[in-house]
Amino acid sequence: MNTVTSDQWKWYQFDLEEADGIADIIKDYQYPRDEWFCQQLQKENSNHIQVDVIGESELIYGSLIYHKKSFDQKNYDSFHFYITEEFIITAGIDLKILENTNHERMIERMKQAANTAESFFILLGEIMKKHLNGFDQFESHFRELLWEVRHNNNIDVLDDIHKARYDLLIWTNLISSVREVTMGIEEAFHKKINQTIQYQRMCKKIEIGLTLIEQYQKEFDALIKLEEVVSTHRGNEIMKALTLLTAISTPLTAFGALWGMNFKGMPELDWKFGYIYALILIVLSTIAIYLYLRMKGWTGDLLKGRKKNSFFK
Structure with missing residues (x-):
């Protein structure tokens, strides 16, 4: 002790x-x-x-x-x-x-406090300062995510966005806990602390923390909505392409059905390499369709565009 x-x-x-x-x-x-x-x-x-x-x-x-x-x-x-x-x-x-805290100075300040509540606010203030310092690292990571969305958007970036958003929930929980204790002390000793400088500093630090959280929540919501718009746009493009391909391939399908009928008067029956020609045509058609889909960027990640620094192209 x-x-x-x-x-x-x-x-x-x-x-x-x-x-x-x-x-x-x-x-x-x-x-x-x-x-x-x-x-x-x-x-x-x-x-x-x-x-x-x-x-x-x-x-x-x-x-x-x-x-x-x-x-x-x-x-x-x-x-x-x-x-x-x-x-x-x-x-x-x-x-x-509390790595960034001068412990001796903190204890000396606590000794000079007029009462226990004001003294405990000094300790809580150092804890809040630690949380706010942690936001600096969080902000750096968040800014990197913003540029990743702009320059290298893909499913991994979306996963990182949701991980960072979960991290923000943890920070929210930590700061909300300090706020709850602060409000409890205010309830117990309100007559003695409401006008003290330590109480006012504590409230200001909590206000800063909650303001940062609110701002980041809005930015995360905007990022996720942006990803949803990009995914929806690319999904609509795929559906449009499939509709067009279905329409275009309908005559070919009808031709194939005619080719498969067993009428006596069919000119292709005497073609020596008919099956080889048919197989080559099928393979080339399949490759052409695949290359077209790949060229449009519809075979891979819906969030990843074909052109650099573009969300929709």
Whole structure:
């Protein structure tokens, strides 16, 4: 256990295995829900908060997923927190994950905060800063996708678009979780934090994150609609070609039917190489039709055009 002490409050940092120590501190301060909170330490990768009022004292406790190792379902890091007017308890948080944060400076700022809620907002602010930094990498990948759609559009690009859109859902979930905790703290300590600079900074960071998410969602919708239009256009071209080919081949089909009739007076019966000529004609016709379809770009990927930098040609 590590302890950060301020003039008005304390921050107790525990490992997840130290449930007994956490329960003892909660009991020493005569706050409730110590057993329930310790049971929640066994639940990994969960988001939940609870706000209680005990007499004239407010408290909030729960857990927060604050880091994704990868986009696999179980590769997340979460920590548990218990906040009152007198102390903060965190369990399972690894400050090393906040790579771009000066930890000593952050803790010093937390010590200077007027109350526990404002202090915890400083920690949440660093988590939000980490999320916003992650958007820089996401934006770089998204811009590459935009140019791929323009210059090298195919089914693989469409797959990458949907993967990136799924990644955006993960970022949305992470930022929404921070927002939920922020709103819970506001509910519990609203009289003491509404006008504080840390609360206002926290709200602004959340607003930036949600604005970015909304903007990217609109851009993804536009990209997917563009791909749908391209696919529909090429599909219509294929149907048009098949209709034309069917119409053109109708006389040939009729000729073949006549050729197959067994009338006595048929001039082709004496042709020595008649079958060879027929087979050659069939093969050449098939190759010609295939080459025509390939030339039009209808035999492969519907999203891939024949001309570079063109969506429909």
